[in-house]
Amino acid sequence: MAVVACCALAAPKAGSGSLPEQRAPAGFPRAVRLLTRRDFARVFDDARPFGSALVTVLARPNDLGHARLGMVIGKKKLRRAVDRNLMKRIIRESFRRQQTALPALDLVVIAKPAKRVDRQRLARDLAKQWRRIAGAHDDRRDAADSTRRSA
RNA sequence: AGAGCUGGCCAGGCAAUCGCUGUCCCGCAAGGGAUGGAGGAAAGUCCGGGCUCCACAGGGUAGGGCGCCAGGUAACGCCUGGGCGGCGCGAGCCGACGGAAAGUGCAACAGAAAGGAUACCGCCGAUGGCCCGCAAGGGCACAGGCAAGGGUGAAAUGGUGCGGUAAGAGCGCACCGCGCAGGUGGCAACACGCUGCGGCAUGGUAAACCCCGCCCGGAGCAAGGCCAAAUAGGGGCGCGACAGGUGUGACCCGCACUGCGCCCGGGUAGGCUGCUUGAGGGGAUUGGCGACAAUCCUCCCAGAUGAAUGAUUGUCCACGACAGAACCCGGCUUAUCGGCCAGCUCUUGCU
Numbered sequence: 001m002a003v004v005a006c007c008a009l010a011a012p013k014a015g016s017g018s019l020p021e022q023r024a025p026a027g028f029p030r031a032v033r034l035l036t037r038r039d040f041a042r043v044f045d046d047a048r049p050f051g052s053a054l055v056t057v058l059a060r061p062n063d064l065g066h067a068r069l070g071m072v073i074g075k076k077k078l079r080r081a082v083d084r085n086l087m088k089r090i091i092r093e094s095f096r097r098q099q100t101a102l103p104a105l106d107l108v109v110i111a112k113p114a115k116r117v118d119r120q121r122l123a124r125d126l127a128k129q130w131r132r133i134a135g136a137h138d139d140r141r142d143a144a145d146s147t148r149r150s151a
Numbered sequence: 152a153g154a155g156c157u158g159g160c161c162a163g164g165c166a167a168u169c170g171c172u173g174u175c176c177c178g179c180a181a182g183g184g185a186u187g188g189a190g191g192a193a194a195g196u197c198c199g200g201g202c203u204c205c206a207c208a209g210g211g212u213a214g215g216g217c218g219c220c221a222g223g224u225a226a227c228g229c230c231u232g233g234g235c236g237g238c239g240c241g242a243g244c245c246g247a248c249g250g251a252a253a254g255u256g257c258a259a260c261a262g263a264a265a266g267g268a269u270a271c272c273g274c275c276g277a278u279g280g281c282c283c284g285c286a287a288g289g290g291c292a293c294a295g296g297c298a299a300g301g302g303u304g305a306a307a308u309g310g311u312g313c314g315g316u317a318a319g320a321g322c323g324c325a326c327c328g329c330g331c332a333g334g335u336g337g338c339a340a341c342a343c344g345c346u347g348c349g350g351c352a353u354g355g356u357a358a359a360c361c362c363c364g365c366c367c368g369g370a371g372c373a374a375g376g377c378c379a380a381a382u383a384g385g386g387g388c389g390c391g392a393c394a395g396g397u398g399u400g401a402c403c404c405g406c407a408c409u410g411c412g413c414c415c416g417g418g419u420a421g422g423c424u425g426c427u428u429g430a431g432g433g434g435a436u437u438g439g440c441g442a443c444a445a446u447c448c449u450c451c452c453a454g455a456u457g458a459a460u461g462a463u464u465g466u467c468c469a470c471g472a473c474a475g476a477a478c479c480c481g482g483c484u485u486a487u488c489g490g491c492c493a494g495c496u497c498u499u500g501c502u
Binding site: 029085 | 420
């Protein structure tokens with residue numbers, strides 16, 4: 001009942017994402033970050049890539065029961081330190097808000113070359129990526145389940 | 152009021168919610184609470200130091216840097232004050248600003264001549280020559296003299312005036328300028344409308360070589376130190392060598408494998424440290440023109456490490472620039488929306 005009411009209220013506000021922006025506001029403790037070189041290497045080793053004009057996201061399932069985030073923001077991609085910091089903050093914030101909607105994946109977001117960072121475009125783009133990744137993961141799991149069932 | 156100069160300062164504010172991170176407190180823990188959390192340039196990495204490790208008797212050479220003087224400073228290529236030169240009506244601003252009579256080199260084009268150089272046009276032609284004339288004198292411009300004027304150039308051997316002369320010339324004189332020696336003032340750079348001497352010289356260029364004086368060992372926090380799985384090989388001590396240990400097995404025999412234990416050392420992954428109390432900030436007093444220093448009081452003010460200071464919403468206004476710490480300081484340079492304060496200058500108007 002409450003859920004329906006909420007959606008009804010949200011609906012008129014033209015195309016806000018299908019992922020609820022603020023369901024269970026979450027923190028961003030160290031447990032949900034990729035911290036070591038090994039963590040990153042594991043993802044780079046065998047990951048599914050998702051791309052957009054602004055970023056590339058690599059995803060590889062983990063067995064922790066929640067998603068983890070890592071970022072690679074190269075100095076060559078964004079010249080100014082201010083832009084690099086800004087990009088990381090936007091990515092972190094986006095992940096923080098929407099991590100509960102994500103499956104148990106290790107994600108590495110890689111910056112693409114840009115002159116400046118457009119916060120709104122980037123935020124929108126990231127939301128889209130999370131959705132795609134979550135969807136793809138579900139499909140794969142469904143497929144695996146179905147093959148297992150048929151076998 | 153307008154135009155401008157110099158020095159200094161600020162870098163959107165407030166509130167709520169959700170996050171990140173250092174420290175402290177509470178808690179067995181999960182967690183909770185309190186509090187701190189980018190810059191004036193954090194930037195470029197161009198100088199100077201501290202701090203580490205390596206090297207090192209001293210001196211010299213090579214190489215590099217600096218370059219008016221005196222201060223300040225831990226030090227500097229920085230800062231302050233002064234000198235000199237240039238720009239501006241002025242407040243002020245700008246200057247790699249030692250040496251060119253040690254040497255070597257360089258200078259397009261133009262120009263007659265460009266370094267101890269020169270005579271194209273020009274001026275003169277007193278003197279000598281030639282011609283005319285009885286002569287006085289006149290003419291020619293051959294010898295020769297001159298560098299004032301024209302012209303070239305970034306630059307042409309000091310300027311003005313008078314004398315002088317055939318015409319001229321520092322040839323002579325006066326004043327200005329210049330050089331040398333002295334004197335005076337100044338710590339000094341340097342200054343002098345003080346004296347004497349010299350007719351007048353060393354043209355420019357040293358971010359060209361060079362000379363002179365002074366300074367400089369190298370590498371950098373991925374420096375360096377500590378703990379330490381794994382792995383290779385090593386050392387010491389003790390015990391044992393028909394033994395013992397491990398495996399198989401319920402156990403013994405048997406069979407298979409193998410010296411064993413401890414210590415030292417080593418150092419990969421990883422972790423800790425270096426890591427923020429410092430040539431520190433604020434205030435007062437004193438000394439100094441000032442940079443700055445001394446004394447006292449007071450404050451603790453980022454310390455991340457896949458790398459934190461953000462997001463959303465509301466609100467106010469002059470609608471917010473350049474931009475993000477990574478061992479730490481002192482400078483320089485470059486980027487930068489706007490705004491504030493102080494002192495001063497010029498112009499105009501009023502009293």
